[in-house]
Amino acid sequence: MNSEYNEWLGKTEVFHEQITEVNAKRLHHTLTQNGNPPSSGEAVFPLFLLTLGEPSVPPNQLGEDGHPKRGSFMPPIPLKRRMFAGAEYEFHKALRVGDEVKTTWNITDITQKNGNSGELVFINILREFHVRETLCATENRNIVFTDSDPKIRELNDPEESGEWMEEMNTNPLQLFRYSALTFNCHRIHYDRSYATEVEGYPGLVVHGPLLATWLSLFVASKSGRKLKKFRFRAKRPVFDLHNFNLIGDLTGKDTANIRVLDHQSQLAITAEADFLPL
Numbered sequence: 001m002n003s004e005y006n007e008w009l010g011k012t013e014v015f016h017e018q019i020t021e022v023n024a025k026r027l028h029h030t031l032t033q034n035g036n037p038p039s040s041g042e043a044v045f046p047l048f049l050l051t052l053g054e055p056s057v058p059p060n061q062l063g064e065d066g067h068p069k070r071g072s073f074m075p076p077i078p079l080k081r082r083m084f085a086g087a088e089y090e091f092h093k094a095l096r097v098g099d100e101v102k103t104t105w106n107i108t109d110i111t112q113k114n115g116n117s118g119e120l121v122f123i124n125i126l127r128e129f130h131v132r133e134t135l136c137a138t139e140n141r142n143i144v145f146t147d148s149d150p151k152i153r154e155l156n157d158p159e160e161s162g163e164w165m166e167e168m169n170t171n172p173l174q175l176f177r178y179s180a181l182t183f184n185c186h187r188i189h190y191d192r193s194y195a196t197e198v199e200g201y202p203g204l205v206v207h208g209p210l211l212a213t214w215l216s217l218f219v220a221s222k223s224g225r226k227l228k229k230f231r232f233r234a235k236r237p238v239f240d241l242h243n244f245n246l247i248g249d250l251t252g253k254d255t256a257n258i259r260v261l262d263h264q265s266q267l268a269i270t271a272e273a274d275f276l277p278l
Helices: 003-008 021-030 046-051 172-182 192-198 208-223
Strands: 012-018 081-091 100-115 118-131 134-146 164-168 227-234 244-252 255-261 267-275
Touching: 003 100, 021 046, 021 172, 046 081, 046 134, 046 172, 046 208, 046 227, 081 208, 164 208, 172 208, 208 227, 208 244, 208 255, 208 267
Parallel strands: none
Antiparallel strands: 012 100, 081 134, 081 227, 100 118, 118 134, 164 244, 227 267, 244 255, 255 267
């Protein structure tokens, strides 16, 4: 651990907001879900919580990348690139349209490492979602900072298909709408010139949480089961330039493995789901 960041350990923020019919409808259509969006009193899908509790600051408090400037809640890490590396979720009680949700953020760990690509700093954040006094869900979020430039990684043997498969694609409009609904201002997701010329990506980066959201909906639909826990890890970026596939298999009575394969059948996201008992 880097001692210069010790004072950020345990740092917290709290946000209060309501789940509205408007935002439930907008996310429903942004994700091109079937059926009608949930109305007042009806449950939202578990990873709807990714739209909740995101910080909002004036434009002069944003960094070049679109995130709030570092040094307030997030430590002043000088490394230029920030990535959502993965998260673990546990769902205790369904969130519903109309709920007033309190979202708390707590920095639980900061780790500095040196790897083949240079210096890395990992930030672990615990987020908790309460309605009144009831804990409805938790998220352990992993953020990584790096100075390394994106490189074309060596291709591995193509990943095999699974019991379930669905081909997907996205586009700049969908990525922009998801960024807006989650208030994720990171420019790699909607500003092509910034993504390619500043951060060195070949195209717009599909949000890791968006891919995880699609995986969570995919496994719930294919299995016909409700989620108790969900975990995902980002392995390789996915871009708006090509189609990709959602793949899944049951691994036990109440568990499944799901993953995202890019257009070259390379593993981009791994995930595991635990279902509520039947």
